[in-house]
Amino acid sequence: MSDKVHVSFTVNGEAVDVLVDPRELLIHTLRERLRLTGAHIGCETSHCGACTVDLDGASVKSCTVLTVQCQGAELITVEGLAGPDGLHPLQAAFVQEHGLQCGYCTPGMLVRGWRLLQDNPDPSEAEIRFEMAGNLCRCTGYQNIVRSVRRAARELRGEPVAEGEAATE
Amino acid sequence: MIPGRFEYHAASGVDEALRLLSELEGERALLAGGHSLLPMMKLRFAEPAHLIDLGKITELKGIREEGGELVIGPMTTEAELLASDVLARRCPLLPEVARQIADPQVRNRGTLGGDALHGDPANDHPAVLTALDARFVIRGPRGQRESAADGFYLGPYLKDLGDDELVTAIRIPIPAPGHGHAYCKLKRKTGDWATAAAACILELAEGRVQRVRLTLTNLGPTPIRVHDVEDLLTGEPLDAGRIEQAGQAAAAATDPAEDLRGSPEYKAHVAGEMTRRALRLAQERAEGGAR
Ligand SMILES: Cc1cc2nc3c(=O)[nH]c(=O)nc-3n(C[C@H](O)[C@H](O)[C@H](O)COP(=O)(O)OP(=O)(O)OC[C@H]3O[C@@H](n4cnc5c(N)ncnc54)[C@H](O)[C@@H]3O)c2cc1C
Ligand code: FES
Ligand code: FES
Numbered sequence: 292m293s294d295k296v297h298v299s300f301t302v303n304g305e306a307v308d309v310l311v312d313p314r315e316l317l318i319h320t321l322r323e324r325l326r327l328t329g330a331h332i333g334c335e336t337s338h339c340g341a342c343t344v345d346l347d348g349a350s351v352k353s354c355t356v357l358t359v360q361c362q363g364a365e366l367i368t369v370e371g372l373a374g375p376d377g378l379h380p381l382q383a384a385f386v387q388e389h390g391l392q393c394g395y396c397t398p399g400m401l402v403r404g405w406r407l408l409q410d411n412p413d414p415s416e417a418e419i420r421f422e423m424a425g426n427l428c429r430c431t432g433y434q435n436i437v438r439s440v441r442r443a444a445r446e447l448r449g450e451p452v453a454e455g456e457a458a459t460e
Numbered sequence: 461m462i463p464g465r466f467e468y469h470a471a472s473g474v475d476e477a478l479r480l481l482s483e484l485e486g487e488r489a490l491l492a493g494g495h496s497l498l499p500m501m502k503l504r505f506a507e508p509a510h511l512i513d514l515g516k517i518t519e520l521k522g523i524r525e526e527g528g529e530l531v532i533g534p535m536t537t538e539a540e541l542l543a544s545d546v547l548a549r550r551c552p553l554l555p556e557v558a559r560q561i562a563d564p565q566v567r568n569r570g571t572l573g574g575d576a577l578h579g580d581p582a583n584d585h586p587a588v589l590t591a592l593d594a595r596f597v598i599r600g601p602r603g604q605r606e607s608a609a610d611g612f613y614l615g616p617y618l619k620d621l622g623d624d625e626l627v628t629a630i631r632i633p634i635p636a637p638g639h640g641h642a643y644c645k646l647k648r649k650t651g652d653w654a655t656a657a658a659a660c661i662l663e664l665a666e667g668r669v670q671r672v673r674l675t676l677t678n679l680g681p682t683p684i685r686v687h688d689v690e691d692l693l694t695g696e697p698l699d700a701g702r703i704e705q706a707g708q709a710a711a712a713a714t715d716p717a718e719d720l721r722g723s724p725e726y727k728a729h730v731a732g733e734m735t736r737r738a739l740r741l742a743q744e745r746a747e748g749g750a751r
Contacts (some may be wrong), residue, residue, distance in 0.1 A: 296468060301661050313468035315513070335461045337500055337566060337649065349539070349568040356569070358514055360491075373609070380696050396545045425563030 295394065300364040302327065303371030317353040317361060318323045318342045321368060329369035329398040333427070340426035343399035344368045350406045352425070369398035372405055379407055381443040390439030392430035399426050412448055416441065463501035470513045474520065474599060474628055477512055481624045482601050484510045486687075490626065491515070492535060492574030495566050496583075520573070520628065523547060530632040534573020538562070542570060550634050553641040553661065559589045560643065561687040563651040573627055576609075579617035582653040586613055586673040587683035588643060594632045600625035613682035636671075639663050640746030642738040645677070646730050648721060654678045655721040658710065658734035662742040669693045674706075674738070678721075679714035679731050686713045689735070703739050708737035 299308045301383060302325060309324055321327045321344065325331035330353055333341035337355040344353045372379040381404050384390065391397045400423070407414060407422045414422065420433075421442050445452050469484075471477035472716055481488055486509030490660070491497060495676045500506040514520055520535035523544050530551055532541075541558040548555060553642060561567060561584055576585040577596075589609040612620045621627070635641070645657035657677035663670045672693050676684040689706045696702055711732035716724045 294467070312465070314465055319462070335502070337495060338565070340565060343565060350565045351568055352565045355495055357468070357494070357498070359470075360494070360513060364468070383511060410623045422564055425565040 296359050298358055298362050300361045300366055302366045303368060311358045313357065313359050317346075317356040317358050317359045319345070320358040321353060321366075327368050327370050330402075331395055331398060332344065333395070333429075338427065339396070340399045340403065342394050343403050343426060345402055345406055348406075350403045350425070367402065369401050370402060379405065380446045381440070384439040384446065385436075385445040388439040388442055389435045390394075392428070392432045396426060396428045396430075399430070400436055402435075404443070407440065408444055408447060413444060414440070461502040463498060465502060466501075466508050466511045468511050468513065470516055473517055474626065477514060477517065477626055478599060478624070480510070480512050481626065482702040484512075488512060488623070492571040492577075493537065493569035494574075495562070495570045496574060496578045496580065525550065525634070530634055530651075532572060532630045532632065534571060534577070534627045534630060536572050538567035538570050538572070538575070539564070542567065551592070551632060553588060553592065553635075553643060553659065554632075556641065557584050557643045557659070560584065560645050560647075566651070572630060577619065577621065577627055579613070579619050580653065581613075581681055581683070582678045583617050584643070584645065584654065584657065584677055587657065587677040588630070588632065588659045590683050590685055591661050591673040591675040592632045592635070593673070594630055596627045597629040597631060598625050599628050602621045604628075606631070610685055615644060615681045630701055635661055636663050638746065638748075640742035640744070642741035642745070644734040644737040644741065646734060653721075656714075656716070656727050656734050658731065658738040658741040660735075660738040662739070662746050664698070664743070664746045669695050669696055669698055674710065674735065674736070676710065676714060676731055676735075679716045679727060681715070681717075684713060684715075686710050686735075688713060693739075698739065698743050703736050706739055707732035707736040 292375055295310050321330055330344050331341040333339035337352045337353050342352050343350050347364050387444045403426050419437050442452050469480050485571045488510045489508035491513045493510050521533040523532050523546055538558040538561050542555050594609045598605050607620050640662040646655045654677045656679055659675045661673040670688050674686045674689050689709045711728045712733050714728045714731045716727035
């Protein structure tokens with residue numbers, strides 16, 4: 292019973308091929324087989340969003356996806372956000388606006404915030420809060436996370452934000 | 461937390477899924493978005509020997525209009541309900557509900573069918589589909605049949621659906637133009653299930669209630685359609701006194717279980733308030749006010 296299954300997909304643009312038990316969750320394949328340890332395990336019950344990755348253009352909680360469901364999928368993890376020139380503007384904004392305290396939720400926040408800005412380059416604060424609601428920060432430092440996303444949105448739209456200038460309305 | 465062992469089958473179409481359902485030995489489960497089933501499997505509340513994944517079946521997806529009805533594939537995600545232009549125009553109650561379910565990541569995976577057919581009394585779509593007079597189109601070894609959402613739910617996780625049957629579509633009569641709608645849900649926090657919620661579809665004619673549907677979520681073993689309240693309101697003007705009476709009657713019609721979200725008394729109280737809010741909001745919308 293439960294023979295292993297070959298699954299092929301791409302992660303951060305690279306093709307991979309894994310042999311997994313059907314019950315293996317995507318978060319474990321990413322962390323333990325592919326050594327992509329950016330996505331974290333928080334609650335394991337699809338509440339906290341620490342395990343968020345991008346699956347075929349949508350944010351998902353990888354603790355509640357089976358790897359076998361990802362045949363042919365395109366995945367992006369936090370490791371795929373930075374480019375050859377360094378940090379992605381959203382990552383830089385988290386540094387500038389102190390969007391991380393202990394950092395545990397940060398990879399999930401970044402992948403989710405990145406997708407949000409792909410879908411909506413000019414989100415209002417209310418939209419950011421609604422769209423980031425699946426990501427919990429156990430330090431509850433949401434204010435700076437929202438500011439970080441706002442700053443990144445402005446920078447990605449080509450409106451430079453001066454050092455020290457809070458990315459508020 | 462990892463699910464127990466099972467054999468995985470990715471069904472390529474409805475026929476194959478039906479064949480797998482009837483041929484495989486042992487407990488079989490259908491996998492839609494997985495956000496109810498996989499957590500239950502992690503906790504060993506469910507230990508199917510076979511998992512039949514519906515994820516690749518395109519004929520189970522999509523939203524279309526057909527002869528005065530909306531036909532929605534059960535594998536349509538909450539995110540797709542939220543983004544649908546057809547629903548925004550024809551049946552705004554559905555996206556309004558989807559918006560209040562879980563969070564963006566869960567809505568990207570969770571499906572209308574999975575929510576409506578899982579049988580959890582706390583899920584939002586069962587009461588909403590009941591208010592909309594929806595019907596499930598069901599296929600099984602004995603052919604195709606339909607079952608109305610009103611009456612489909614028999615108890616927690618118990619429904620009028622055989623082990624070897626599959627829902628292939630959800631059909632919803634398009635609500636009358638100018639109808640009012642509302643889904644009022646109290647939850648403890650973003651992304652939570654309802655402490656109590658009320659769904660309402662309302663048609664007014666010359667200031668009087670011509671037709672009303674009122675249903676409640678998480679207030680009994682199944683969704684509750686409050687016939688008494690519907691009767692109380694039909695043919696009457698919807699004034700503050702009536703709305704108050706309706707709220708009290710709805711609270712009295714509940715049979716909630718005690719859980720983390722509150723005592724039966726508290727939930728019944730919230731049911732009354734959600735009913736009053738749903739009626740007021742649906743009335744405002746029917747009169748052309750709030751959208
Ligand atoms: C953090 C979190 C918060 C949530 N909050 C809410 C909430 O506020 N309100 C709410 O309503 N839900 C909530 N949910 C549940 C979520 O909406 C689920 O995704 C949904 O209830 C089940 O849909 P699914 O597509 O994931 O189904 P799955 O879990 O894949 O399937 C559930 C069951 O549905 C049945 N099924 C599915 N498709 C068919 C079919 N075509 N024919 C026959 N049977 C079928 C099967 O029995 C299957 O086992 C929440 C979930 C999480 C993880
Ligand atoms: S670990 Fe996946 S949502 Fe918390
Ligand atoms: S920064 Fe501590 S959990 Fe978010």
